[in-house]
Amino acid sequence: xxxxxxxxxxxxxxxxxxxxxxxxxxxxxxxxxxxxxxxxxxxxxxxxxxxxxxxxxxxxxxxxxxxxxxxxxxxxxxxxxxxxxxxxxxxxxxxxxxxxxxxxxxxxx
Amino acid sequence: xxxxxxxxxxxxxxxxxxxxxxxxxxxxxxxxxxxxxxxxxxxxxxxxxxxxxxxxxxxxxxxxxxxxxxxxxxxxxxxxxxxxxxxxxxxxxxxxxxxxxxxxxxxxxxxxxxxxxxxxxxxxxxxxxxxxxxxxxxxxxxxxxxxxxxxxxxxxxxxxxxxxxxxxxxxxxxxxxxxxxxxxxxxxxxxxxxxxxxxxxxxxxxxxxx
Numbered sequence: 001x002x003x004x005x006x007x008x009x010x011x012x013x014x015x016x017x018x019x020x021x022x023x024x025x026x027x028x029x030x031x032x033x034x035x036x037x038x039x040x041x042x043x044x045x046x047x048x049x050x051x052x053x054x055x056x057x058x059x060x061x062x063x064x065x066x067x068x069x070x071x072x073x074x075x076x077x078x079x080x081x082x083x084x085x086x087x088x089x090x091x092x093x094x095x096x097x098x099x100x101x102x103x104x105x106x107x108x109x
Numbered sequence: 110x111x112x113x114x115x116x117x118x119x120x121x122x123x124x125x126x127x128x129x130x131x132x133x134x135x136x137x138x139x140x141x142x143x144x145x146x147x148x149x150x151x152x153x154x155x156x157x158x159x160x161x162x163x164x165x166x167x168x169x170x171x172x173x174x175x176x177x178x179x180x181x182x183x184x185x186x187x188x189x190x191x192x193x194x195x196x197x198x199x200x201x202x203x204x205x206x207x208x209x210x211x212x213x214x215x216x217x218x219x220x221x222x223x224x225x226x227x228x229x230x231x232x233x234x235x236x237x238x239x240x241x242x243x244x245x246x247x248x249x250x251x252x253x254x255x256x257x258x259x260x261x262x263x264x265x266x267x268x269x270x271x272x273x274x275x276x277x278x279x280x281x282x283x284x285x286x287x288x289x290x291x292x293x294x295x296x297x298x299x300x301x302x303x304x305x306x307x308x309x310x311x312x313x314x315x316x317x318x319x
Contacts, residue, residue, distance in 0.1 A: 016178050020205035
């Protein structure tokens with residue numbers, strides 16, 4: 001068989017990372033369903049920017065266990081994740097980010 | 110040699126193809142590493158079953174998600190054959206795997222929904238080839254009806270021909286119970302009793318290194 005081992009070729013790792021990361025971006029924003037646009041969202045609040053990369057505040061837990069009040073929200077999350085072809089985890093994070101922006105904006109009003 | 114088994118749709122049997130190729134190459138005396146880059150961990154579970162049953166030949170298995178380019182480059186220097194299983198979607202693992210692989214096997218069922226993903230897949234392949242100009246892209250029809258009266262396999266071959274970057278493999282994997290039987294045992298069909306399934310995998314393994 002024409003099988004051979006090969007050495008490591010030089011690669012532009014940053015460009016490859018960017019190419020790979022693009023896989024998780026939906027092809028077009030109109031694929032994402034907008035159930036209730038609500039008020040115009042405030043500029044994104046990026047909590048990650050408050051802490052240096054790789055560091056985690058000691059008083060902030062790294063995970064959150066959610067107990068659903070009923071099945072409706074869980075079903076909706078699964079449906080939206082399927083529409084976006086994302087994992088439920090990623091969809092939940094995105095939904096939470098958008099929701100928190102809306103809630104924060106309400107408190108500013 | 111790095112063989113990446115990919116597709117943009119779940120369910121065509123990527124893991125089945127990956128583990129069966131790994132067994133066939135290992136039986137031919139090659140040092141084989143199976144890379145499970147799918148968060149579902151199906152290949153890793155198959156490998157755990159194989160280890161538990163102490164089946165020989167032994168196959169190494171690595172689980173890695175996220176960017177896998179450097180992992181594959183490293184493994185390619187240590188193993189004769191690296192077989193990579195990724196999730197059935199346009200994922201970071203599939204894209205970064207394409208930038209390192211020698212061969213990408215695009216697995217599709219002879220169904221409209223599977224074949225309709227080839228357009229986007231071709232676009233991603235074109236981008237990957239910018240990083241990896243030597244990437245050899247092959248199309249594999251899987252789960253084809255074994256009934257010769259059903260023409261889906263021929264239709265699918267014609268559909269694949271519309272994408273010149275994806276060279277169709279002569280080998281076709283047919284819908285056979287043997288593939289389901291062996292996977293729970295940590296075995297490959299080349300270690301099983303169904304001669305047709307065994308011949309398919311042997312032919313596929315030969316074709317990919319020819």
